[in-house]
Amino acid sequence: MRPSKATYHHGDLRAACVSAAMELLEESGESALSLRAVARRAGVSPAAPYRHYADREALVSAVAALGYRELAERLVAAHPSPSTPEQLTSVAVAYVQFALERPALFRIMFGEPCDRDNDERIAATAAVTLYLREIVGRAFPEADTEAMATATWALVHGLAFLHLDGKLAAPTPSAVAERVTAAIQVLLRTMGPPGLEPGTYRL
Amino acid sequence: MRPSKATYHHGDLRAACVSAAMELLEESGESALSLRAVARRAGVSPAAPYRHYADREALVSAVAALGYRELAERLVAAHPSPSTPEQLTSVAVAYVQFALERPALFRIMFGEPCDRDNDERIAATAAVTLYLREIVGRAFPEADTEAMATATWALVHGLAFLHLDGKLAAPTPSAVAERVTAAIQVLLRTMGPPGLEPGTYRL
DNA sequence: CTAGAATGTTTACGGTGCTCACATTAGCCC
DNA sequence: GGGCTAATGTGAGCACCGTAAACATTCTAG
Numbered sequence: 001m002r003p004s005k006a007t008y009h010h011g012d013l014r015a016a017c018v019s020a021a022m023e024l025l026e027e028s029g030e031s032a033l034s035l036r037a038v039a040r041r042a043g044v045s046p047a048a049p050y051r052h053y054a055d056r057e058a059l060v061s062a063v064a065a066l067g068y069r070e071l072a073e074r075l076v077a078a079h080p081s082p083s084t085p086e087q088l089t090s091v092a093v094a095y096v097q098f099a100l101e102r103p104a105l106f107r108i109m110f111g112e113p114c115d116r117d118n119d120e121r122i123a124a125t126a127a128v129t130l131y132l133r134e135i136v137g138r139a140f141p142e143a144d145t146e147a148m149a150t151a152t153w154a155l156v157h158g159l160a161f162l163h164l165d166g167k168l169a170a171p172t173p174s175a176v177a178e179r180v181t182a183a184i185q186v187l188l189r190t191m192g193p194p195g196l197e198p199g200t201y202r203l
Numbered sequence: 204m205r206p207s208k209a210t211y212h213h214g215d216l217r218a219a220c221v222s223a224a225m226e227l228l229e230e231s232g233e234s235a236l237s238l239r240a241v242a243r244r245a246g247v248s249p250a251a252p253y254r255h256y257a258d259r260e261a262l263v264s265a266v267a268a269l270g271y272r273e274l275a276e277r278l279v280a281a282h283p284s285p286s287t288p289e290q291l292t293s294v295a296v297a298y299v300q301f302a303l304e305r306p307a308l309f310r311i312m313f314g315e316p317c318d319r320d321n322d323e324r325i326a327a328t329a330a331v332t333l334y335l336r337e338i339v340g341r342a343f344p345e346a347d348t349e350a351m352a353t354a355t356w357a358l359v360h361g362l363a364f365l366h367l368d369g370k371l372a373a374p375t376p377s378a379v380a381e382r383v384t385a386a387i388q389v390l391l392r393t394m395g396p397p398g399l400e401p402g403t404y405r406l
Numbered sequence: 407c408t409a410g411a412a413t414g415t416t417t418a419c420g421g422t423g424c425t426c427a428c429a430t431t432a433g434c435c436c
Numbered sequence: 437g438g439g440c441t442a443a444t445g446t447g448a449g450c451a452c453c454g455t456a457a458a459c460a461t462t463c464t465a466g
Contacts, residue, residue, distance in 0.1 A: 009431060009444060029316065034422060045446050047424080052444090056423065103316070111314035113232065113306070116369055125370060150371060151358065151386040158361025159353075165313055167328060168353060183354045187390060212413055212462060237453060248415050250455080255413090259454065 014052040016042045018062045025063065025104045033108075035059065060108060061118040067102075067109045068124035072131060074098045081135075085188045088139045092156045092184045093177045099160035100176065106164065110157070140188075155187055156180065217255040219245045224266045228307045236311075238262065263311060264321040270305075270312045271327035275334060277301045284338075288391045291342045295359045295387045296380045302363035303379065309367065313360070332356075343391075358390055359383065 010016060020041035024032045035056050036046045053059040078094035079087045099106040115121060132153055137145040159180055162168045170176045213219060223244035227235045238259050239249045256262040281297035282290045302309040318324060335356055340348040362383055365371045373379045 007431085013444080035424090036422065046422090047426095047447080048445050050424075107314065107316070110364060110368055111310065113310070114368055129370070147385060147389075150362075150365075150382065151389060153370075154361030154365055154386060155354065155358045155390075156361065157365055158357030158359065160361075161313060161364060162353075162357055162360055165317055166319055167332070167356075179353070182350065183357065186350075186354060187358075210462085216413080238455090239453065249453090250416080250457095251414050253455075 010042070010044055010048070013042060013044060013048060016044075017049050017052060017059060018066055021059055021063045022066065022105070025108065026102065029104045030107060033060070033063075033104075057115050058118065060112070061115045061121045063105070064109045064112075064114070065118070065120040065124040067105045068121070068128055070105075071095070071098050071109070072124075072128055075128075075131065081138075083135075083138045085139055085185070088135060088152075088188065089181055089184045091135065092152070093180050095156045096160045096163065096176060096180050097173065099164055100173070103164055106160070111161075151187060152184065155183055159183060213245070213247060213251070216245060216247060216251060219247075220252050220255060220262060221265045221269055224262055225269065225308070228266065228311065229305065232307045233310060236263070236266075236307075260318050261321065263315070264318045264324045266308070267312045267317070268321070268323040268327040270308045271324075271331055273308075274298070274301055274312070275327075275331055278334065284341075286338075286341045288342055288388065291338060291355075291391065292384050292387045294338065295355070296383045298359045299363045299366065299379060299383050300376065302367055303376070306367055309363065314364075354390060355387065358386055362386060 017038050020038045021033055024037055024041065035049055038059065039046045039049050042048075049059065053062065074094050074097075075091050078091045082088045082091050129149075133145060133149040136143075136149040136152060140148055159168070163170055163176060168179070170179060220241050223241045224236055227240055227244065238252055241262065242249045242252055245251075252262065256265065277297050277300075278294050281294045285291045285294050332352075336348055336352040339346075339352040339355060343351055362371075366373055366379060371382070373382060
């Protein structure tokens with residue numbers, strides 16, 4: 001069903017809006033993400049998106065929700081089912097890399113006062129949380145999963161943001177990966193089951 | 204010298220702008236922080252602030268810089284010269300509390316693509332960095348200060364942001380403090396006292 | 407005292423989010 | 437099919453925003 005251009009109705013403006021918004025975001029940053037620009041790119045009048053999104057915030061939330069899903073994909077791509085500290089570490093590195101490769105999107109997802117009532121957004125972030133807790137629990141069945149997942153997420157999230165803001169000098173992506181790896185391993189070593197040697201966790 | 208209201212010249216509009224901006228930020232959030240609103244609150248025409256700030260971004264940077272100084276004050280108030288892990292922990296808790304008490308300011312400081320060329324901002328964040336490195340170095344003289352400071356900052360920063368975004372349920376401030384304390388102590392325990400696997404602390 | 411530098415005002419332009427009345431169309435029931 | 441209703445897109449318009457340029461006022465140095 002190819003989109004017929006010349007019709008009054010768009011067909012799937014709802015989806016087209018988040019696509020256009022995502023493109024604008026990646027091309028020109030958050031400041032370029034205006035409802036009017038989205039409408040222009042979707043080839044539609046400035047008021048049309050309001051039929052599908054209550055306001056700008058709602059559209060941004062939809063983009064953020066898509067971002068959460070793409071982040072999740074990226075994490076499972078790093079390792080489909082991590083069950084060792086090393087595998088968990090590679091997932092952590094992927095998290096930070098995602099933030100650095102798509103800074104505007106990442107800021108939309110985490111750096112903004114978010115709409116707590118957006119169902120799509122709630123569901124998407126809950127999925128990330130659960131996934132994280134699951135893999136941490138699998139990697140360290142005997143540890144306090146809740147505490148460990150929280151600490152791990154916070155560490156990685158903080159590294160991502162500090163890098164994003166240029167608070168941590170990190171010339172190359174591999175340097176970033178090294179730093180994340182080292183930090184995560186230190187954290188994991190403590191909280192993991194006793195008796196494991198440092199060498200065990202090397203990547 | 205009380206401000207004479209009826210004069211053509213304001214007296215110290217530069218400072219008045221950042222005061223007004225800070226007030227607006229705390230009262231009504233980031234969205235209310237417009238140059239025009241700042242001008243109104245300062246009792247001045249919309250274009251007046253441009254005599255002191257190149258653009259909105261410059262004013263925001265000035266507010267952020269003030270935020271960094273206030274954060275630093277808050278940290279030294281938590282402990283003037285921390286030299287033990289416990290004292291360092293109390294500083295960490297203060298960091299997160301600052302973020303939760305002044306969310307809009309904190310987001311201005313860290314959650315935005317920042318003007319990397321703003322001298323005031325650079326200096327203020329450098330001060331925070333140095334302070335952090337100093338107290339970490341004092342608390343753990345034998346550890347890799349650089350690595351430890353980075354990991355600690357990232358952990359705390361991540362906890363702050365995740366709480367801010369409601370990604371971590373935390374009903375009361377004391378619950379937040381507990382969580383931060385637990386996470387930090389786990390991290391510090393590994394990297395702290397000598398006698399653990401040497402050479403494994405490096406980031 | 408006076409000239410020029412600083413500082414504040416006015417006006418104006420284009421962009422933005424958002425609303426409302428209106429136009430067009432799709433889908434459903436007969 | 438034919439027509440009715442709800443869904444969807446349009447257009448004009450409001451209030452606000454950031455910013456620039458020309459102008460007015462005041463401070464200050466010589």
